[in-house]
Amino acid sequence: MTVSHIDLLFGKGHLAVALPTGARATVIRKGVLPKLSNPYDAIMAAFAAPIGAAPLSELARGKASACILICDITRPVPNGLFLRPMIETLVAAGIPFSGIIVLVATGLHRPNEGDELAELIGDPWVLARVRVENHFARDDAMHVDLGVTSTRGTPIGIDRRFVEAELRIATGLVEPHFMAGWSGGRKVVAPGVAHHHTIRTFHSARFMEDPLAVQCNLVGNPLHEEQLEIVRRLGACYALNTIIDEDRHLVHVTFGEIIESHLAAVNFVAASTRIDSPRRFRTIVTSSAGYPLDKTYYQTVKGMVTPLDILEPGGTLIMASACSEGFGSVEFREAQERLMELGRDRFIATLTAKSLAEIDEWQTEMQIKAMRLGRVELYTTGLTADEQRITGVVITNNIEAALRDAIARHDDPEIAFIPEGPYVVPVFAGA
Incomplete structure (x- = not known):
């Protein structure tokens, strides 16, 4: 033709x-990936049978607070599909609405507010029931100093709203990233809700000019290795990872321990995204x-x-x-x-x-x-x-x-x- x-x-x-x-x-x-016929069921199934973690309802039991990270407006993450069922699961397990915050992981991007924030959240039910706030990387008082990484000495400053929450969940889109290999998972934490010194270290020429800091590569990638150490330093963290097709339809979702669930999503999408020529x-x-x-x-x-x-x-x-x-x-x-x-x-x-x-x-x-x-x-x-x-x-x-x-x-x-x-x-x- x-x-x-x-x-x-x-x-x-x-x-x-x-x-x-x-x-x-x-x-x-x-490569063509079939869209999910029932995204809600797929999301709830991921909560019930997570990777490397207990079900979400068990993770939430006995907790008084939760912080849910979401990507900012630059990422077409289907937040409107999963935020409400996630929050409903937390509340059913005993966390009050007042103890839940949805935090926009802006990195060093501008905040998302007003109509743009409503578009980003994708569900007025969420906005009406829990706090939704932006991360500000240059606000020193809003970060907890966790020292430096062991190998490269990257300063670790993370938004205290995430650090101090009893249940920490990152959400995002798993797609190729031209420096960190793949987006999502640990990247939503750092640089997503990191202090500007952390972010600016990540983006120094020492990292940026490294030949392994490229898309679709996690092996030996210095950014990825620093991100892994940072989330491990935080303690227990979990992630909801989504994959979408060219028409923005949900094709896959994983939930669980932040590193394991992210890697599972990467393994699912890699072959269809990295195309040989x-x-x-x-x-x-x-x-x-x-x-x-x-x-x-x-x-x-x-x-x-x-x-x-x-x-x-x-x-x-x-x-x-x-x-x-x-x-x-x-x-x-x-x-x-x-x-x-x-x-x-x-x-x-x-x-x-x-x-x-x-x-x-x-x-x-x-x-x-x-x-x-x-x-x-x-x-x-x-x-x-x-x-x-x-x-x-x-x-x-x-x-x-x-x-x-x-x-x-x-x-x-x-x-x-x-x-x-x-x-x-x-x-x-x-x-």
Whole structure:
């Protein structure tokens, strides 16, 4: 069947990209995982038969307080499916509503409030019955100092609302993460509700430039190893781990001890997410996975890094991202300004001596990895002219024209399309 266009995830919908005449498309998608016919039953079954832990009702029995971590608005976690049954289970076991807090694991992102918070929670029943609050990494008084990690000396500061709760539960989405290997589980704790010194240590060049700190890798990954030590230092922690498909439907859920249940979810999804490619491509078209990940240029960088293993050196990577909320934080803007002023090599040189990264400059560091390998182009509808300038990449207002130019530049009609962006990890499987 002849393909005339490819739909990329873009904003809250899709962006149809027409194939130039003579172009040949290879579409790289996740393996198909059937959605759960009854998500509620699957969630309750996970609570009743957890991995490496007692059932949730038993974990809650005799406890007076619980803290439930959820990811912030940048992650499409189906909170509306599991928060109410989780809270109802805790209350039935004896924890009062007043003893339960849902804590948004913002890391160093901005807080989620008002209508955005309601969207994030996904269930007014939850908002009406328990406290829902944001983590603030720069509020020193709200963190407990747990010392430093044994191998790398990472300072451990964790939100006291989580540390002091009698029952600690992290919830999240298990997907490829371009530094920590996989999101979810232990990552929702640190950096999710960590002090800014912890987060900035994680994002220092010492970690970021480590060749094992890449997507889909947990073996020897320094970020993952530090995260494991931190959750072990906390004591008993549990996690609800979700996996969704390209249409945001729930396809798998695990619950249990935070490390074991997370690893079980990783093992379930890895084969369908890490996709072998028999060749590399001179032209790749990808997305930032649509809403909510493509709300800012800051988050868009993730989509630039994920496909690098199949980009021919000197090739062209074309990104499509709505950036509906604009650029990102003030600190990220400042880092991009420094990149434009100093250039790639001098910018990286300013990072290597730091034990604490400046806030959000790590995303600029990750963008440089893509810029070192090839030409990066961006199609967006959400950035001002000045914001476009400090991206440091080539801006295109016509993605089809950019495709035609790339084909001509490389004299190669083969194009790889990755509609779901960083949620799919293509890997060169050639000799």
